[in-house]
Amino acid sequence: MVILRGRKIKKVFGKKTTTQEVLKDIDIEVRKGEFVGIMGPSGSGKTTLLNVLASIDKVSSGTIEINNFNLQKMKEQKLSQFRREQLGFIFQDYNLLDTLTVKENIYLPLSVGKIPKTVAEKKIKDITVLLGIEDILNKYPNEISGGQKQRTSAARALVRNPSIVFADEPTGALDSKSATALLSNLEKINKDKKVTIMMVTHDSVAASFCSRVLFLKDGQIYSELYKGEKDRKQFYREIMNTQGVLSGDGYDA
């Protein structure tokens, strides 16, 4: 089942005289339960692509459908509601509210709509146990480590069982150990709960956790790799190779 479908996505920045085409007629499809990685050199448009798919930014032309909802046809109000109910977000700089405890942060997406308190408590408990942060619920973001912050952010993104989770460089600010822990968690949730995840990353290790990786170059999809039955090491090597070809010289990330 296709959960996200993008057709001829075009994004142009700048005013009339100094326009710059960042996304050039991109077609993309994501099936339910996929863990898709987006890679590419800086300036290739990968974050822009994620933003327009996640309805945070508007396309210049083209259509995007998520769960059969056409993003371009929705008004601001409707779009916000849609984002709240169907999408989850994880960002590089965690985007947690400093004045709230971990639990309060995770509860935020549940706070609107008619979710009974007991159900909310249960959902928070399940997701935090899954991510291993059930002991720090009453701490403030400035009292916990980067890895814990990102897992809190992930818990907040997942707590409402969204149709799809968008992650923008989620491991960008983490040390490799925390990064691996987070990614294993995401991979596990993706497999066990069939949550669709789309992740932008420049880190080949992070990408090797995905089930499919798209490579962007100059605003176009350059190539794509499927993990299939390969193990992570093999897949990682494949990703490295593609990257090497992509950048023309020895890849340096």
Next chain:
Amino acid sequence: MAMTLNQLVLRSMRKNAKNYYLYVFALIFSVTLYYSFVTLQYNPAITKEIGNGISASILKAASYLLLFIVTFFVLYANKLFMNRRSKEIGLYQLVGMPKGLVTRLIAVENIILWLGAIILGVFMGFVTSRIFVMILLKILEKDAFVELSFSLEALLRTVVVFLLLLIVVILQTAMRIRRVSLLTLITTTVVADEKIKKFNVFQMFLGFIGLVFIGCGYYLSTTLLDLLNDPNMTPNKMLVQMLLILALTIVGTYFVFRFSVALILNIVRKSKKGLMSVTDVLSLSTIMHRMKSSAMSLTTITILSATTLGILTLAYISYYSADTMAQDSVSYDYVMYEDTGFDLIDEFDEEAIQFTRHDLDLLAVQADVRPLLLKEFALKKDISTLLTVQVVSHKDIKNKLPKLQLKENEGYIVGYDSLSAENIRLESQKPIQFITSTGTDEIFITEVTDESLVPNYHNYNFITVIVSDSYFQKLLHDPLNENQKVVGIELKEKGQLKKAEEVFEANKVSVEIPYPSGLATKTVSVESQETYRLDILNSLGLTIFIAGFLGLAFLIATGSILYFKQMSEADEEKGAYTILRKMGFTTNEIMKGIRRKQLFNFGFPLLIGLAHSYFAVKAAWIFFGTELFAPLLITMCVYVILYSIFAILSAGYYRKVVEDAF
């Protein structure tokens, strides 16, 4: 280095225009206010009207108070301005500019801004001072022509004052740049938030103490007037109690903001058990986390609001009471005493001024009011109750009290005003004892009212007893009592008042009337209610005007500070709004929480300020006039409305920030 310092300054000023406008507004506003006020001191129209005595010194004292507000306002604006630019300053240092150069850069920038603001402010002050003079003369009900005069002295003083302030501001800036390290400069907007951990018992206790302090202050303020009647009262004792009230309420207010609020909010928050709605998140948790840094400024704003309101209300009470005070003292449009002023009646006839004439006999009778005293009052106070009261016959006053019914031995007391009530507390449905040559008569008092319907001739500002016509005849013929014939003139058409006043001015007479003893005489004259009213206005007008002026300055200063504060809070919280909007919360949902926060930030200081000023006014109003509730209510309403403008402005700013945050 190709770029000179001046070029750098100009370039950064152009880039920071948005940050500047607030600061520049504060500067121009301050200069305008100060210059126009100082100009008043030197305006010939004013000096002619008010003379050089006490009024001039009131103006001078007020100008110092204004200077205080202006200083406070400008320094605060500069502080906020620097906060907003800390990143820029940090960046300058990061790229290797020495601190001295950065300081010079900011100093040059400030000098340019200040010179501009002074020029513009003086110009605007010049224009507005004329408006202020017109308002002042309007309050005094004088139709003098206002000349737009430029005062060099006022200009000089304004320039000197603001140049001194500029030096202070530059020093403040320099010290700030010197003190902070690069790291704190860059991160200052982030550390502003306090992370409340757990509340300890001591803080809870202080939160409770704050409420107790305010309560004690309020209680003491209600007992302040009783102190006046205390035989052991000394001016020192009074001062001590007043200072105690001030200290209790100010410290109490600070504690309430610093501890009580966070305490209560923390309890509410705990009760949610981590499940807070977005509205709670944006109001409850933000307020709680900011309480440490905002407690001081909220306290200041509360105290300033209370002071402003108190001053404004008291001034307005005086102004508002001028009418009633004139009516109290001169109970007809014109009052004349036996053998005086009858020329005036002829003149009125001649000028075709329509009036009704009321003839009254006013008797001075010795009376003992002891049986009338309120019981608790009689027990508490040792007072003499043998007094001269004024007695008037029922028939003479019928036109003013058409419904009054009196039996032979009944009386009705008028003129029992608030000031009399402070000295002697009387109750109705009790008898009064008149002392006559044949003994004492008991007259049953049916009612005690504060209406003042009878000219006060025999006793200044004390009660008049209306008695039945037959009993009045008895008193009238008693040789002990002194009678004074009085004529009250009531104009039929108020439109003729102006003409009547001109006639009155031209025929002013006063006569010596011998006391019954024949040993001395007293001077009485025809009295005019309107002239009396204008006299009151004249003596109070300047005070009222200054109070109004300072009140407005305080109001705008406090409102602006709150507004500036909210602006910087909004900017600091932009990140949070971005997160919430990305998560799918709409602008309206976010604004709902922000509005609740605004309600707290503006409403809470206002509410406490209103309460403070209510008790302050209640303790002191008696010295300012005769009406309390109407002027109090009107002043408070106007204040709340003007104050709300700032709340609405800052809500508008928040909406813009939230809409931009994505």
